Amino acid sequence: MVEIAPSILSADFARLGEAIAAVERGGAGLVHVDVMDGRFVPNITVGLPVVRSLARATRLPLDTHLMIEEPGRYAEQFVEAGAQMVSVHVEADAHLHRTLAAIKSKGAQAGIAINPATPLSALDEALPFADYVLLMSVNPGFGGQKFIPTSLDKVRRLRRMIDERSLETRIEIDGGIDKSNIAEIAAAGAEIIVAGTAVFGEDDPAHAVRELLNAAVQWA
Ligand code: DX5
Ligand code: ZN
Numbered sequence: 001m002v003e004i005a006p007s008i009l010s011a012d013f014a015r016l017g018e019a020i021a022a023v024e025r026g027g028a029g030l031v032h033v034d035v036m037d038g039r040f041v042p043n044i045t046v047g048l049p050v051v052r053s054l055a056r057a058t059r060l061p062l063d064t065h066l067m068i069e070e071p072g073r074y075a076e077q078f079v080e081a082g083a084q085m086v087s088v089h090v091e092a093d094a095h096l097h098r099t100l101a102a103i104k105s106k107g108a109q110a111g112i113a114i115n116p117a118t119p120l121s122a123l124d125e126a127l128p129f130a131d132y133v134l135l136m137s138v139n140p141g142f143g144g145q146k147f148i149p150t151s152l153d154k155v156r157r158l159r160r161m162i163d164e165r166s167l168e169t170r171i172e173i174d175g176g177i178d179k180s181n182i183a184e185i186a187a188a189g190a191e192i193i194v195a196g197t198a199v200f201g202e203d204d205p206a207h208a209v210r211e212l213l214n215a216a217v218q219w220a
Contacts, residue, residue, distance in 0.1 A: 002186045002216040003029030004209050005063050005172070007196035008054075009045065010143045011205075016050075019200060020058045026209030030061045030085070032174070032194045034140075035078075037068035040092050041141035048074075048081045055082025063192070065113060065174065067140045068092065072099040079106035087111030087134045087172075090122050100129045111172065115139065116148050120158055130169055132192065133158060137185075138175030143196040147176030152188050159189030179215040186216045 006028050011019035020031055033051060038044040054062055061084035068074065071088035072095055078086045086103045090112050093099050103110035109131035112123060116136055123133060135158060137151035155171060162169045172192035173185055182193060195212055202208040 001191065002213070003192050004199075004212050004216075005030045005032040005192055005194045006199040006205065006209060007032040007034055007143065007174070007194050008200070009034045010196035010200035012200075013046075016054065017057050019205065020054065020060070022205040023199060023209050024058060024060060026199075026206035027213055028060060028209050030063045030192070031058060032196075033062055033064045033083070035064055035066050035068060036141065039069045040089065041067045043141045048077055051078060051081040051083055061085060063087075063172075065134060065194075066092075067113075072102070075099050075103050076106050079103060079108040083108060085109045085111060085132070087113045087132070089113045089115065089140075090126070091115055091118055096126050097129055100126065104131075113140075113174075116151065116154075120154065120161060123158075123161075127161070127165070127169060128167060132170040132172050133162075134172045134174055135190070136175055137173055137177065140175075144201070145176050147181055151175075152184060155185065155188040155190050179211055182212055182216045183218040 006023040036043045036045040063085040064078045064083040100110040111132040112130045113134035138145035171190045173190040174194035178198035199205050199208045
């Protein structure tokens, strides 16, 4: 089953409540929150206070994507702020196992995020400790970038790696996804699909989520 995770990065930050209500109506499965520190990525976005407010504004799970250095210093605080899912970048954390365990001990799902140029072999040891892998299909930092085509094969290889080990790890994919490419991405084995521009760049975000869901099931 495929879930759509609209990324609020492309929404109007002064009207986040309305943005979230719209994607709830459209059938979004979760809300993707991009946290950027201006160091791990060349952009700064939102942090704990915004997650706290969003948690009060929606029943959808908050999927927080930490694009920050030393994510282990903050990961548990994001769970306390109301996030049900927290992902940290494999490139940013020297103590990934500890951070994943800390997120889970607080009762949230723990994810490993991985950049386009980082090989899947970097996940080898930590994979059994993750509830999901967030595969980046653009270089993190900005919305509205073009899907990197080799990501499709990376999803397939990750799917195989998970299945061969009989793990339950889910695959989330993030960056440059719209209704033109979502079907093949879902067919490759991605189960959670992040979409920013393809949802909030449209006049009717609720309708945009419905269209993405419809397009995603075309592969079945
Ligand atoms: C990029 C973020 C993405 C971004 C996706 O660093 O991680 O979540 O919002 O935006 P689109 O769907 O526009 O590529
Ligand atoms: Zn993201």
